[in-house]
Amino acid sequence: MANLSVNIGNLQLKNPVMTASGTFGYGEEFADLIDLNQLGGIIVKGTTRMPRQGNPYPRMVETPSGMLNAVGLQNKGVDYFVEHIYPRICDLDTAIIVNVSGSTIDDYVAVCERLNPLDKVAAVEINISCPNVKQGGMTFGTTCTGAQSVVSACRKAYDGTMIVKLTPNVTDVTEIARAAQEAGADALSLTNTFLGMAIDVERQVPCLSTITGGLSGPCIRPIAVRMVWQVAKAVNIPVIGLGGIMNGRDALEFILAGATAVQFGTANFVDPQATIKAIGYINDYLDRHGLDSVNQLIGALKT
Amino acid sequence: MENKKHILDFTLKQKLLLGDNYALLKLSPNKGELPPCEPGQFAQVLVPGSKNTFLRRPISICYTEPNENLLWLLVRRAGEGTAALCDLCEGSKLNIMLPLGHGFTLHRDGTMLLVGGGVGVAPLLMLGKVLKEQGTQPQFLLGARSKGDLLLIDKFTELGEVHITTDDGSAGVHGVVTKHPVLTGGNIAHIACCGPMPMMRAVAALARRQGIDCEVSLENLMACGMGACLCCVEDTADAGNVCVCTEGPVFNINRLKWQI
Numbered sequence A: 001m002a003n004l005s006v007n008i009g010n011l012q013l014k015n016p017v018m019t020a021s022g023t024f025g026y027g028e029e030f031a032d033l034i035d036l037n038q039l040g041g042i043i044v045k046g047t048t049r050m051p052r053q054g055n056p057y058p059r060m061v062e063t064p065s066g067m068l069n070a071v072g073l074q075n076k077g078v079d080y081f082v083e084h085i086y087p088r089i090c091d092l093d094t095a096i097i098v099n100v101s102g103s104t105i106d107d108y109v110a111v112c113e114r115l116n117p118l119d120k121v122a123a124v125e126i127n128i129s130c131p132n133v134k135q136g137g138m139t140f141g142t143t144c145t146g147a148q149s150v151v152s153a154c155r156k157a158y159d160g161t162m163i164v165k166l167t168p169n170v171t172d173v174t175e176i177a178r179a180a181q182e183a184g185a186d187a188l189s190l191t192n193t194f195l196g197m198a199i200d201v202e203r204q205v206p207c208l209s210t211i212t213g214g215l216s217g218p219c220i221r222p223i224a225v226r227m228v229w230q231v232a233k234a235v236n237i238p239v240i241g242l243g244g245i246m247n248g249r250d251a252l253e254f255i256l257a258g259a260t261a262v263q264f265g266t267a268n269f270v271d272p273q274a275t276i277k278a279i280g281y282i283n284d285y286l287d288r289h290g291l292d293s294v295n296q297l298i299g300a301l302k303t
Numbered sequence B: 001m002e003n004k005k006h007i008l009d010f011t012l013k014q015k016l017l018l019g020d021n022y023a024l025l026k027l028s029p030n031k032g033e034l035p036p037c038e039p040g041q042f043a044q045v046l047v048p049g050s051k052n053t054f055l056r057r058p059i060s061i062c063y064t065e066p067n068e069n070l071l072w073l074l075v076r077r078a079g080e081g082t083a084a085l086c087d088l089c090e091g092s093k094l095n096i097m098l099p100l101g102h103g104f105t106l107h108r109d110g111t112m113l114l115v116g117g118g119v120g121v122a123p124l125l126m127l128g129k130v131l132k133e134q135g136t137q138p139q140f141l142l143g144a145r146s147k148g149d150l151l152l153i154d155k156f157t158e159l160g161e162v163h164i165t166t167d168d169g170s171a172g173v174h175g176v177v178t179k180h181p182v183l184t185g186g187n188i189a190h191i192a193c194c195g196p197m198p199m200m201r202a203v204a205a206l207a208r209r210q211g212i213d214c215e216v217s218l219e220n221l222m223a224c225g226m227g228a229c230l231c232c233v234e235d236t237a238d239a240g241n242v243c244v245c246t247e248g249p250v251f252n253i254n255r256l257k258w259q260i
Helices: A078-089 A105-115 A144-157 A173-182 A218-234 A248-257 A274-288 B080-086 B118-133 B153-159 B197-210
Strands: A006-008 A011-013 A017-019 A041-047 A060-063 A066-069 A095-100 A121-127 A161-165 A187-190 A194-197 A212-216 A239-242 A261-264 B006-018 B022-029 B042-046 B057-065 B070-076 B093-100 B112-117 B139-144 B161-166 B190-194 B213-217 B233-236 B240-243 B250-252
Touching: A017 A274, A041 A078, A041 A121, A060 A212, A066 A218, A078 A105, A095 A105, A105 A121, A105 A144, A121 A144, A144 A161, A144 A173, A173 A187, A173 A218, A187 A218, A212 A218, A218 A239, A218 A248, A239 A248, A248 A261, A248 A274, A261 A274, B006 B070, B022 B080, B022 B093, B042 B070, B057 B080, B057 B093, B057 B118, B070 B080, B070 B118, B112 B118, B112 B197, B118 B139, B118 B153, B118 B190, B139 B153, B153 B161, B190 B197, B197 B213
Parallel strands: A017 A041, A017 A261, A041 A095, A095 A121, A121 A161, A161 A187, A187 A239, A239 A261, B112 B139, B112 B190, B139 B161, B190 B213
Antiparallel strands: A006 A011, A060 A066, A066 A212, A194 A212, B006 B022, B006 B093, B022 B070, B042 B057, B042 B093, B057 B070, B213 B250, B233 B240
């Protein structure tokens, strides 16, 4: 058995395989099908200061090798999370990471302050990349000043490990990555979904209620790998890779490109056991290549 | 009905083509027993070998034969994924997650009418079986475009009285299901309905006007089928947007904010 543990800032994960926010609920939904304690981490659904109903139906459409979604951060708010969900999941033997979203900087700060005292929350992931909300979300993540303003405000409000989740919908993702690093991010995760659109040609209407939505699934993987590779070279904090990872082989693409850990997102919808299978695959891969630790693979791409 | 979810590999034991657009798939798990399923629950089926589809297909559980360890799925050829399922050969392997969601209420008092249209008749077969087993005699009202589109009529007839409507009048009462006198005869206490959305809305409106308790089974577009993606939401009077996959797919019409 090779050593699979990796470090994200001060946070040690038992292995590099995590689940992406908004694709795994609070973990409990999957408990019949996998042992949650085997995961490196669970990034729970995007949490906001106040409850949100999200966008109207329809919110999803299947696309070639992927899907578009326009959920719009439906969640019951941070108070509900702290009072009802946290007590149920805090004893899991995996890193519980809370994805934090908001419409204003004050919203982000309020959620961070509420989470700061919870010792079983291993980290927060600041989401400045949601493409499906009218205010906040991705608008903060598409400029260096926007990213910096949110990240530096959250840095003051949260003492633990802070991951910043980046959007790919920018001209140069490395600029935003550097801005987030300078503002105090301990790690970066990328990519969130790509802004996309699909049309019902017979009815001549958009497939989504919001017209545009976020594209995910293996169709985005090559672009996400490229962005992770660029960002990993541009910053000196850990990068967490995501975007269309379906299995252990895909996860290793991101790790070789420079990611310290990975997140499985849309894959959870197709195969709820994909994460657990990938952990086994990565372990076998290390054995097969005569390596002791997954850390030897991070950024090990030969060019 | 909080029965545990499973992901199992199945083998297609028998396929019956029904008309041009439907296939009845009889499947058996490769290992172990078929998990207990409730009428109205559904399965998420991975389409094997499909290059053009990606997500699982949510399919109603049509019927189970526990003694034969068989699961029946009735599939309508709607798009590429369901077409691939209809075209499978006997002996094919399928990966299926089940049982999912909450099914129909099993009423013991008062006459229960099971109203189905098109492929929506699927879950009513299992519901009829369970009702009959518990000693409640169900009645069925089944609608189709034409006589050739009526599905599984022989099986329904074994379970209870069957009323039929067809759009073209080739069998039963001419017209849509809401034209059938059984719906307005005053003898029905509960309705369980599954079919196209316009049909379910029309049945729900008629039920509400007459004060008949009514449940409908929704088929909102979904990705995960287990409450994680939050895509299949339906607006409810008591809780706002809820997932059809976990809170439903069966809802009492009083929970829904349908303008009927």
